[in-house]
Amino acid sequence: MVDRLLVEELTSSLKLPVMVAPMFLISGPDLVIAVGKAGLLGAFPAPNARTLADLAAWLPRIAGELEDVGKPGKWAINMIVHPTYERFDAELDLICQYRPRIVITALGSPKRPLERVHDYGGVVFSDVIDVVQAKKAVDAGADGLILVAHGAGGHTGQYSPFAFVEEVRSFWDGPLILGGAIGSARAIRAAQMLGADLAYMGTRFIAARESLVSDSNREMAVRATMRDIVTTAAITGVPANWMRESLDAAGFTPEMLKQEKKIDFSDLHSSTKAWKTVWGAGQAVGRTRAIQTVAEIVADLAAEDTALGVSR
Numbered sequence: 001m002v003d004r005l006l007v008e009e010l011t012s013s014l015k016l017p018v019m020v021a022p023m024f025l026i027s028g029p030d031l032v033i034a035v036g037k038a039g040l041l042g043a044f045p046a047p048n049a050r051t052l053a054d055l056a057a058w059l060p061r062i063a064g065e066l067e068d069v070g071k072p073g074k075w076a077i078n079m080i081v082h083p084t085y086e087r088f089d090a091e092l093d094l095i096c097q098y099r100p101r102i103v104i105t106a107l108g109s110p111k112r113p114l115e116r117v118h119d120y121g122g123v124v125f126s127d128v129i130d131v132v133q134a135k136k137a138v139d140a141g142a143d144g145l146i147l148v149a150h151g152a153g154g155h156t157g158q159y160s161p162f163a164f165v166e167e168v169r170s171f172w173d174g175p176l177i178l179g180g181a182i183g184s185a186r187a188i189r190a191a192q193m194l195g196a197d198l199a200y201m202g203t204r205f206i207a208a209r210e211s212l213v214s215d216s217n218r219e220m221a222v223r224a225t226m227r228d229i230v231t232t233a234a235i236t237g238v239p240a241n242w243m244r245e246s247l248d249a250a251g252f253t254p255e256m257l258k259q260e261k262k263i264d265f266s267d268l269h270s271s272t273k274a275w276k277t278v279w280g281a282g283q284a285v286g287r288t289r290a291i292q293t294v295a296e297i298v299a300d301l302a303a304e305d306t307a308l309g310v311s312r
Contacts, residue, residue, distance in 0.1 A: 004173075004174075004175075006123060006143065006144070006174075006175050007175050007197045010041065010102075010175070010197075010198070011197065011198065013039075013071075013074075014039055014040060014041060014074075015038065015039030015040060015298060015302055016039070016040060016185070016188060016298070016301055016302060016305060017188065017192060017197065017198045017199060018040045018041065018188060018198060018199050018200075018201050018301075019040070019041040019042075019043060019076065019177055019198050019199070019200055019201070020032075020035045020040055020041065020042050020043060020201055020202065020205050021043060021153075021179055021200045021201060021202035022043040022044045022045040022048075022076070022077070022078035022104060022202075023044075023045070023153070023154060023202050023205075023206065023211075023280070024045050024047065024048065024154060024280070025048060025212060025213070025276065026048075026202075026205075026206055026211050026212055026213055027042075027043065027044035027045065027048060027205075027211065027212065028044060028048055028058070028210075028211070028212040029044070029058045029061050029062050030210040030211075030212075031044070031205065031208060031210045031211050031212070031294065032044050032062050032075050033061075033062055033065045033066060033075075033210075034208070034210045034293070034294035034295065035075075035205070035294055035298075036062075036066045036069075036071045036074040036075055037066070037069055037071065037294075037295070038294050038295050038297075038298040038299075039298060040074075040298060041074055041075065041076065041102075041198070042074070042075045042076070043075065043076035043077065043078055043102075043104060044058075044062075044075075044077060044078065045077075045078040045079075045080070045106075046077055046078060046079055046080070046087070046091045046095075047080060047085075047087070048212065052087065052090050052091070052094065055091065055094055056094055059077075059094060059095075059097075059098035059100070060098055062075055063075070063098055063099075063100070073100075073101040075100060075101075075102075076100060076101070076102035076103065076104055076125075077095060077100045077102075077103055077104065078103075078104040078105075078106055078127075079091060079092070079095070079103060079104065079105055079106070079113060080106055080107050080108070081105045081106065081107060081108035081109060081110070081112045081113070082107040082108045083108070085107075088112065092112075092113050092116060095113070095116075095117070095122075096116050096117070096119075096120055099120045099121070099122060100122060101122055101123065102122065102123055102124075102125055102144075103117050103122055103123070103124050103125070104124075104125045104126075104127055104146060105124060105125070105126050105127060105142075106127040106155070107127075107155075107238070109126075109136065109137070109140050110124045110125075110126040110137050110140050110141070110142040111140040111141065114140065114141050114142075123143035123144065124141075124142055124143050124144075125142065125143060125144035125145065125146050125175070125177065126140075126142040126144070126145055126146065127146045127148060128145060128146065128147060128148065129147075129148045129155075129156070129157035129158070129159075130157065130158070130159060130164075131164070131167050131168060134147070134168050134172065135171065138171070138172055143174065143175065144174055144175030144176065144177065145168065145172060145174070145175070145176050145177070146176075146177040146178075146179060146200055147161070147164050147165060147168060147176065147177070147178050147179065147180075147196070148179050148180060148200070149161040149164050149178065149179065149180030149181075150180055150181070150283075151180045151181030151241070151282055151283035151284065152179050152180040152181065152200075152202070152241065152282050152283075153202050153203045153206075153241050153280045153281045153282030153285075154202070154240050154241065154280040154282075155236070155238050155239070155240045156180070156231060156239055156240055156241045156282070157180060158239070161178055161180055161191070161194060162194060164178075165178060165191075165194040165195045165196060166194070166195070169195045175197055175198075176195065176196050176197050176198075177196060177197065177198040177199070177200050178191045178194065178196035178198075178199060178200060179199070179200030179201070179202070180200075180282065180283075181282050181283040181284040182199045182200065182201045182284060183201065183203060183204045183282075183284030183285070183286070183287030183288070184284070184287050184301070184304060185301050185302075185304035185305035185307075185308060186304065186308060187199065187284065188201070188301070188305070189305070189308060202282065203221070203281045203282040203284050203285050203287075203288065204284065204287055204288055204297060204301075205294065205297060206218065206221045206279075206281060206285075206288065207219075207221045207222055207288050207290070207291045207292065208291075208292060208293065208294045208297060209291060209292065209293050209294075210293065210294050213279070215291075217246075217279050218291045219291070220243055220245055220246060220279060221243070221279075221281055221285060221288050222288055222289060222290060222291060223245070224243050224244075224245065224281060224285045224286070224288075225285065225286040226283045226284075226285065226286050228243055228244045228245060228285070229241050229242070229243065229244070229281060229282065229283050229285060230242050230243075230244045230247055230257065232247075232257040232258075233260045233261065234252070234256055234257050234258070234259045234260065234261055235261065235278060236261065237260060237261040237262050240280060241280060241281065241282055241283065242278050242279065242280050242281070243278075243279050243280070243281050243285070246277070246278045246279040247278050249277075250277045250278050252278070
């Protein structure tokens with residue numbers, strides 16, 4: 001188990017205790033770099049790079065630009081470790097070449113990349129949606145846990161953050177990040193009060209000018225409120241939160257949304273993949289009120305935080 005010094009290392013130079021979550025087809029180099037420059041911790045999913053050549057170009061660019069502005073290591077990469085994901089080994093080779101400080105695993109055990117990431121001095125955080133997964137990740141040797149609670153955008157959890165953090169903290173005192181409907185400075189501080197070290201915030205950054213999404217997606221996120229979020233496993237085979245307007249536009253009926261699809265991550269960029277035409281967001285989407293730059297979003301969050309008068 002990595003001790004609490006890792007938490008201090010990760011948070012000491014952050015403007016707010018926030019990791020901007022890696023969002024599929026949303027987070028790319030521009031977003032991660034802008035997040036790091038603005039004083040938060042950025043992350044992106046490796047599959048967002050359409051090809052391995054793209055990923056090989058993204059990694060040194062992110063690392064280099066953040067190092068140039070005095071923010072070395074203030075970024076993370078997210079790996080799919082599900083056995084159907086065919087690029088795992090090739091992605092891990094690139095990760096070991098460019099050595100991000102943090103590797104986040106999702107949809108499987110963190111054990112697969114653990115030894116090689118540790119060999120170069122990196123740490124592995126495991127994305128989990130329940131206590132059973134959290135215990136398995138700890139037993140597998142994860143350096144940190146990311147608890148995805150109810151209300152998170154994209155692949156989501158089903159448990160209240162209040163109960164989830166409390167139960168995990170009964171057996172885990174290491175680094176802990178909490179995600180799920182966190183869209184404001186008040187929510188960030190609430191996550192800390194619950195026992196998290198960092199908040200995992202994604203949806204607030206979908207409409208950022210530096211994200212990979214289309215302007216139509218940004219505008220939809222600005223229009224949406226909590227009541228416009230639908231949870232279904234019909235898109236990817238895993239329960240996830242999506243904006244109802246995009247589901248309607250893609251022709252999904254209420255009956256179709258009740259069906260469960262077989263999990264298959266073998267070709268995420270295929271033109272037939274439904275989630276390319278439906279757009280995810282979490283229940284805190286109502287906090288997205290305008291299309292802004294990352295710097296503007298972070299400045300707003302910092303101002304909200306100052307107004308709360310909460311000491312760090």
